[in-house]
Amino acid sequence: MNNTALKIQEQSTEKSGVLRLTLTDFRNYPFLRISAAPGPVIITGENGSGKTNILEAISFLTPGRGLRSARLADIKRITPALVTDEYAPTEIANFSWAISATVQKGFEEIEIGTAAEKTVRESEDESRSFERRIVKIDGNKVSSQSELGKYVSANWITPQMDRLFRGGSQPRRSFLDRLVYAFDLEHARRTANFEHWYREWCQLLKSGHNDNSWLKSLEENMAATGVAIAAARREQIAKLNRFIESEPDDIFPNVLLELDGMIERLLDKMPAVDAEDYYQNLLQKQRRNVLYNDGIDGVNRTDFKVYYRKKRMPAELCSTGEQKSLLVSIILAQSKCQTLHQGFAPVLLLDEAAAHLDDQKREALLEKILDLRTQAWITATTPEPFLRLKDDALFMTVRNNQVFETNLSAGE
Numbered sequence: 213m214n215n216t217a218l219k220i221q222e223q224s225t226e227k228s229g230v231l232r233l234t235l236t237d238f239r240n241y242p243f244l245r246i247s248a249a250p251g252p253v254i255i256t257g258e259n260g261s262g263k264t265n266i267l268e269a270i271s272f273l274t275p276g277r278g279l280r281s282a283r284l285a286d287i288k289r290i291t292p293a294l295v296t297d298e299y300a301p302t303e304i305a306n307f308s309w310a311i312s313a314t315v316q317k318g319f320e321e322i323e324i325g326t327a328a329e330k331t332v333r334e335s336e337d338e339s340r341s342f343e344r345r346i347v348k349i350d351g352n353k354v355s356s357q358s359e360l361g362k363y364v365s366a367n368w369i370t371p372q373m374d375r376l377f378r379g380g381s382q383p384r385r386s387f388l389d390r391l392v393y394a395f396d397l398e399h400a401r402r403t404a405n406f407e408h409w410y411r412e413w414c415q416l417l418k419s420g421h422n423d424n425s426w427l428k429s430l431e432e433n434m435a436a437t438g439v440a441i442a443a444a445r446r447e448q449i450a451k452l453n454r455f456i457e458s459e460p461d462d463i464f465p466n467v468l469l470e471l472d473g474m475i476e477r478l479l480d481k482m483p484a485v486d487a488e489d490y491y492q493n494l495l496q497k498q499r500r501n502v503l504y505n506d507g508i509d510g511v512n513r514t515d516f517k518v519y520y521r522k523k524r525m526p527a528e529l530c531s532t533g534e535q536k537s538l539l540v541s542i543i544l545a546q547s548k549c550q551t552l553h554q555g556f557a558p559v560l561l562l563d564e565a566a567a568h569l570d571d572q573k574r575e576a577l578l579e580k581i582l583d584l585r586t587q588a589w590i591t592a593t594t595p596e597p598f599l600r601l602k603d604d605a606l607f608m609t610v611r612n613n614q615v616f617e618t619n620l621s622a623g624e
Contacts (some may be wrong), residue, residue, distance in 0.1 A: 228316055228587065234311070235309075238310070252582075254595055270313075284308070307329055311326050325348040326346065347360060369562050377526075406441060410512060456468075468521040469519075471514060471516065475511050548584065578601060
C-alpha cells in the first residue's frame with residue numbers, strides 16, 4: 213500500500229454519509245423515510261420502481277441540480293401527499309416537494325433540508341407563480357446552495373453517463389464543473405452568474421436595444437468570471453492528473469485529462485488579467501454573431517477530453533466497456549482527492565453501476581469502495597451481484613413506493 217492510500221484510509225476513518233433521509237412528494241414517493249449507516253447501501257427493485265429517485269434525492273443534498281439536472285417543477289408528485297416531517301424546511305403546504313436528511317461529518321451530525329418553495333411574483337399587470345429552491349442547515353435558512361458543500365459532497369455514475377464521451381461537449385463540461393465544485397464552492401456561483409449574464413447579453417443584442425454601456429458592463433463581468441472559471445477548471449485537471457500519475461495502472465486504467473478551450477489556452481500564454489482584456493474584446497467583436505445565432509467562443513464551449521493513458525487513445529474511440537472503466541477511474545480518483553482535501557470521503561451514488569462491467573471489474577469496484585471507506589448507494593435489479601458485501605452493507609428493496617430491508621436468506 214503506497215503512502216497516498218495510507219493517508220486516504222487515515223482520513224476516511226472519520227465517518228461520513230447520510231444517516232436518515234426523508235422524502236415528501238418527491239417523484240414517485242408520497243412519503244418515504246430511510247435509515248442508513250456509513251458504508252455501502254444496496255438498493256434493489258424492478259425497473260421503474262424508484263431506485264434512482266432515492267439517489268437523486270441524495271444528490272440534492274449537494275449544490276446543483278442533482279444527478280438528472282432536472283427542473284424543480286418536474287420533480288414533484290402529480291398527486292401531493294398531506295404529510296409533514298419534523299426535519300422538513302417548513303410545512304409541506306408551502307412546497308411542491310421536500311427532502312430532509314441527517315448527515316454525518318466526522319463526529320458531527322447535521323440536519324439538512326431542501327425544497328421547492330412556491331412563490332408568487334407580483335407586478336402592475338399580473339401575478340406570476342414560480343418555484344425556487346431553498347436550503348436549511350440545522351433549521352436555519354441559508355442564502356446559497358454552496359453552503360451544502362461544507363457538509364455533504366457526492367460523486368455519481370448513472371446509465372446516462374455511458375454516452376458521456378461520445379455526445380456533445382455540454383454534458384462533459386457539466387461533469388467537469390461538478391468535479392471542480394468539490395474543491396471550490398464558489399465555482400458553482402461563478403458558472404451560474406456567467407450563464408445569467410450570457411443570457412442577458414444575448415437577449416439585449418437580439419432585442420435591438422443596443423445600450424453600449426450596459427453591453428460593456430455585461431462583457432466585463434463575463435470576461436472576469438469566465439477567466440476565473442477557466443482557471444479553476446485548469447487547476448482541477450492538473451490536480452487530478454498529478455494524483456492519477458501516482459496511482460497504479462490496474463484493472464481500471466489510468467486516464468489522462470485535458471481541456472480544449474480558447475480561454476484555457478490563453479491562460480497557458482498570458483496572465484489572467486491580460487486574458488480578461490482579450491476575452492472582453494473578443495466578446496465585443498462577436499456581438500454580431502449573436503444576431504445570426506452563430507457560436508460564441510469562450511468558457512461556454514470548452515470541451516473536457518479524456519484519454520486511455522496507456523493506449524493514448526481518446527475515450528470516444530474506446531469500447532463501451534473501456535469507457536465505463538475510464539469513467540469509474542475518474543470518479544475513484546476524484547473521490548480519493550476529495551478525501552485527502554476534505555478530511556472525509558464523499559458519498560458515492562452508483563446507479564446500475566454493474567452495467568458494462570464484467571464480474572472481475574465489478575468485484576474490483578466493490579473492493580475499492582470498501583478500501584475508500586465511503587458510503588456508497590448502489591442500485592441494481594437483484595442483490596446477487598453484491599452478496600459478497602452482505603456483512604458490510606445494508607440491503608434494501610424498493611416495492612410499491614416503499615423501501616424494505618432485503619431478506620437475503622429468502623432470496624428477495
